[in-house]
Amino acid sequence: MxxxxxxxxxxxxxxxxxxxxxxxxxxxxxxxxxxxxxxxxxxxxxxxxxxxxxxxxxxxxxxxxxxxxxxxxxxxxxxxxxxxxxxxxxxxxxxxxxxxxxxxxxxxxxxxxxxxxxxxxxxxxxxxxxVLRYTPLYRSVKNLIEDGSLGRILSAQATEGVGTWHHAHSFVRGHWALTAESSPMILAKACHDLDILAWLFGEPCCAVRSFGGLAFFQHANAPVGAPERCSPDCPVETSCAYSALRYLDERRSWLPLIYDRADSATHEEIREWITRSPWGRCVYRCDNTAVDHQILAMEFVSGATATFTMTAFDKGRRLALFGTRASLRAEYGTGAEPLITVCDHETGAITKHPVERGPEKDAYGHGDGDRGLMEALYEEMSHPDPAAMTTSLDTSVHSHLIAFAAERSRLEQQTVDPRDFTNGA
Ligand SMILES: NC(=O)c1ccc[n+]([C@@H]2O[C@H](COP(=O)([O-])OP(=O)(O)OC[C@H]3O[C@@H](n4cnc5c(N)ncnc54)[C@H](O)[C@@H]3O)[C@@H](O)[C@H]2O)c1
Incomplete structure (x- = not known):
């Protein structure tokens, strides 16, 4: 057939x-x-x-x-x-x-x-x-948990380094800079990480406490004499890591995400675009409200605990899981080769689990998760039970609620149970 x-x-x-x-x-x-x-x-x-x-x-x-x-x-x-x-x-x-x-x-x-x-x-x-659930790295981590290699996971530490340029591009100048008009950064960026933690623990989170804010990308930190928009006249233009003129050369790969004519525009046209686009603004003189650092402490219903740090000032994802039999460390996007290591508590032996590379040359785009998701979509859409899909809405609701709980906790300075959100909350 x-x-x-x-x-x-x-x-x-x-x-x-x-x-x-x-x-x-x-x-x-x-x-x-x-x-x-x-x-x-x-x-x-x-x-x-x-x-x-x-x-x-x-x-x-x-x-x-x-x-x-x-x-x-x-x-x-x-x-x-x-x-x-x-x-x-x-x-x-x-x-x-x-x-x-x-x-x-x-x-x-x-x-x-x-x-x-x-x-x-x-x-x-x-x-x-x-998409992270479809990456070779997190799938391998999930398999190691499920086959019992780590014993019972009692705590976890996760970090997401957004990367300084990425942060400025998306959360200072870009689509997610204004929390009220898009969504809080812990939801917009880190709902992936919270989703992974909830998926790996496989149980509901019952308490979240969060701290964080916007500390660096603010008017007070603008270099003396820096104008509202990046230009060759800015006194720090050549030394500023965030100069929008970098979209012309070493940051050119970011342009197609925001400028429809990125592939065909001339150098002069891009220069002109920088003089009027939101992405041409000085990063210290924007109207951004998104946080540039935030941490969470989480408790799951079994009593297991996790911490998560989201920061503009690091690159890539790192994860440590502390199980009763072994501890696991994993990272990708940090500049190092993606790798999982497992340290057995009894023998002290450290086992390396190299992460399988996708067949495409753009493997590791989102840790190869974009391709993994599209590979899986076909079968996922044939599941008789919609809730059985790897990232069904049913399985994702809870991780979204953890993000909402974190934002409420950060703003109201209290511990929040994600399960308390009901319809209309
Ligand atoms: N899964 C991930 O890893 C991941 C990564 C980045 C972004 N995102 C999310 O993906 C979404 C899209 O992000 P993006 O970077 O592609 O944004 P984008 O701005 O490039 O794309 C959004 C598009 O929607 C169009 N649009 C606006 N109103 C519309 C309407 N009424 N009908 C049809 N189209 C309309 C816009 O013109 C624009 O082209 C966002 O919600 C973002 O948070 C997810």
């Missing part, structure tokens, strides 16, 4: 949807990208170009127009910005689509719960893009 092809439609054809559609095009036995919607026509066009059947690809100027049509695909990719996920996801589910839903699923606990309930009522599969 011929294998059924899963048809995909992209709602919001920005950076994420383009990545997923480009990966889908490399798996033509599984996927066909049939439609795209975005108010910026060039972005829909870029998705159309990746489709293996560009001539029959349907284009729309927005989610509403695509969803006004009869159902065009099996799965809608919801790749709009954080605040728009809810309306697009509800609309697409009502129209009959299963979802590949970018994180965060929604930006308040009540909205996340509402999505979960509606998905259940309609019987829709909703796969949340927690």
């Amino acid at each position: 011929e294998k059924r092809i899963l048809r995909l439609a992209g709602i919001g054809c920005g950076a994420r949807t383009r990545t997923y559609c480009a990966l889908a095009a490399r798996m033509p036995d599984k996927y066909l990208v049939v439609a795209g919607a975005d108010p910026v026509a060039e972005r829909v066009e870029r998705v159309r170009e990746t489709s293996t059947r560009p001539n029959s690809f349907r284009t729309f100027p927005g989610a509403a127009e695509l969803l006004a049509e009869e159902q065009l695909a099996d799965v809608a990719i919801i790749g709009t910005q954080d605040r728009d996920h809810l309306a697009c996801a509800l609309g697409a589910m009502e129209r009959g689509y299963d979802l590949l839903l970018e994180k965060p699923a929604a930006t308040s606990p009540g909205d996340v719960r509402m999505l979960q309930e509606r998905a259940r009522e309609l019987g829709r599969r909703v796969l949340v893009c927690h």
Whole structure:
């Protein structure tokens, strides 16, 4: 029997949807990208170009127009910005689509719960893009826990180093700089890490205490004489690690994420774009509210504990698990080769578990998780029980609630139980 092809439609054809559609095009036995919607026509066009059947690809100027049509695909990719996920996801589910839903699923606990309930009522599969669960590294860690190598995990330490340039690009100048207009950074960036911790422990978190704030990317730290926008006239332009003029050369790879003409623009056009784009502003003179450092202490229902540090001032992810039989350390994206080491308490032996590389040359994009997610999506969408998917909305709700609890704890200076969030919270 011929294998059924899963048809995909992209709602919001920005950076994420383009990545997923480009990966889908490399798996033509599984996927066909049939439609795209975005108010910026060039972005829909870029998705159309990746489709293996560009001539029959349907284009729309927005989610509403695509969803006004009869159902065009099996799965809608919801790749709009954080605040728009809810309306697009509800609309697409009502129209009959299963979802590949970018994180965060929604930006308040009540909205996340509402999505979960509606998905259940309609019987829709909703796969949340927690790409880390699909990485070779975290899969291996999960296997080592499940095969008992570590004994019972009593504590964990995790760190996410966002990276200084990445932080400035996304959380000072960029889409997630204003918490009130997007989502708190602990949700926008670290919901992946909280999701991994909840997944590895395999039990609910019952208490979160969090501290943190914005300390560095502020007006008070602006170099003397630095203007509002980066320019060759800035007295520290050549020495400033954050100069927007770096988008012209060593940071050029970041440009396609935010500038539609990045690939075709001339040097002069990019210079001109820097004079008017939000990404041309001095990082010390923006209106950013996102934190640049935050920590969490967490307790799980069995009494196991974990700490998590999110900082702009480190790069990559590090994880330590302390089990009754052995301890484990893992890292990726830090500059070192991704690696897992396990130290057995009884023998003192240290075992190295090299992390399998993906077949693509862009392996390790999100630790190879983007490719892993697209590899898995086909089978995930065939599960008879939507809740059985690796990153189903049901399994992701709790990790979202941990992020909301952390933000409430940070702001209200109290311990918060994520399970206390109810509808409308
Ligand atoms: N899973 C991950 O690891 C990961 C990584 C980065 C970002 N994200 C999340 O993915 C989402 C998208 O991020 P991005 O970097 O691709 O953003 P983006 O800004 O590049 O893309 C969003 C797109 O939505 C479009 N849009 C706006 N209104 C629309 C409408 N009414 N209908 C259709 N399209 C509309 C915009 O024009 C834009 O092209 C965000 O929620 C972000 O938090 C997830």
